[in-house]
Amino acid sequence: MKGRAIHNYLVTLYAEQQPDTLLKYLTKQGADPALVCYDAHYALRICLEKDLLEASVSLSALLGQWEAGVGRALRDNPAAALKLARRADPEIAYTLYKNIAEHVISKNQDVSEAMALLAECPELKIEDILPFFSDIVNIDDFREPICQSLQEYNNQIEELKAEMEEATKSAEYVRSEIQSFRNCSVLVSVTDSCSLCALALLLRPFYLFPCAHRFHADCLRAEIQPTLGPARRNKLADLQRQLNTFTNAELSAATSNGLPLREVIRNEIDDIVASECVYCGEHMIQCIDKPFISDEDWDRVKREWE
Known part of the structure; x- marks a missing residue:
């Protein structure tokens, strides 16, 4: 506890006097909250009070507060928010990417910027970002990604059809096997013996x-x-x-x-x-x-x- 208190005090000094050194210190401490020498929650509170954006984003990621971290990064640096989202688990990353897309598109309504974001985030589809555009945006600008998305859906449908056909054939085969067993008969002779004990x-x-x-x-x-x-x-x-x-x-x-x-x-x-x-x-x-x-x-x- 004494060592942690010293490191917490060091975080406070860095935050007040050497913010750049604080970020290096946090990076050196690692990304496991159980192994860092300071109290991560305390450090985050100090960084928020001092409005140290990069450090607070880093600490948010350390504590698993991904949405909060991305939200803070979007205030100043969308690229940092995107970098942070890539570190999250896939099921969380999708939501983070959508938050980033909503922020970027709602702010500028820039089609080219949205297309670049789609290219950087393969988890996002065109249908994920279209609701963030205003009604006056020309849909012709989205023709290529829409066609690509439709083609992907078509491929998925074809794959599902193939799987359904294979499952149907398997079911028919099993059904025919069951029917053949129903009609199957075996003659048991008085001389037949048990395959285990060899008795009649x-x-x-x-x-x-x-x-x-x-x-x-x-x-x-x-x-x-x-x-x-x-x-x-x-x-x-x-x-x-x-x-x-x-x-x-x-x-x-x-x-x-x-x-x-x-x-x-x-x-x-x-x-x-x-x-x-x-x-x-x-x-x-x-x-x-x-x-x-x-x-x-x-x-x-x-x-x-x-």
Whole structure:
């Protein structure tokens, strides 16, 4: 605190006696308000009292007071205001550029100056600055930027059309795939076995995937459960608990969508467990670095092989 008080006093002395040195001092201190040795709010107040425009603009930027800083710079130096606006974040800079344009155009109604400002501020469009001109300005002077702006909008429309066409084609493809799956059938033989436990498939409820892999429901749950996140794992356990503990009357009760509760629960379990084949989906990719023999089984397997 003592060191800061000394620097604050130094700022006061510079502001009163050596304004040019004050600006150099502020620049040397850097642009991080947490690291400067003086109180930035105090320094700004002193500079405003002494009407030190450049220093107050610099301090406004340091404190993130971009609009106030640009407003102060516009009183004397629009170029400094433009330079300050370029330092701001893009979402703030757009507003600052509009403020600068409004000040410059409202003051002079100079078309050439406005066009130069457009060239320096690519964020601004012709439609952003037109409202700042009076009604008597000849629109012919804006023909080129207006045509350019219309061409840009036309290009954007064409890009959106292309994206919409691509999205439509993708939707049609997905729709046709869904329809083909609805009409798809697979013959299950009594000799078919679970791809995980190798026991007869028809012994227990099972899942059959389009890739031809087939799993007992309990085998697939046991395989997929360790890969689930905590939330989905708890959700699966809760659904299983409901299915096992609710009475037949409760499970047969219709839900808000008209389906029995039993079917709703099973659909949610299917979404978690059988959203994709455990051998052909992301699960297999995630297991690519998983060793064939787990650490806890290594000693046992090693002894068996000896």
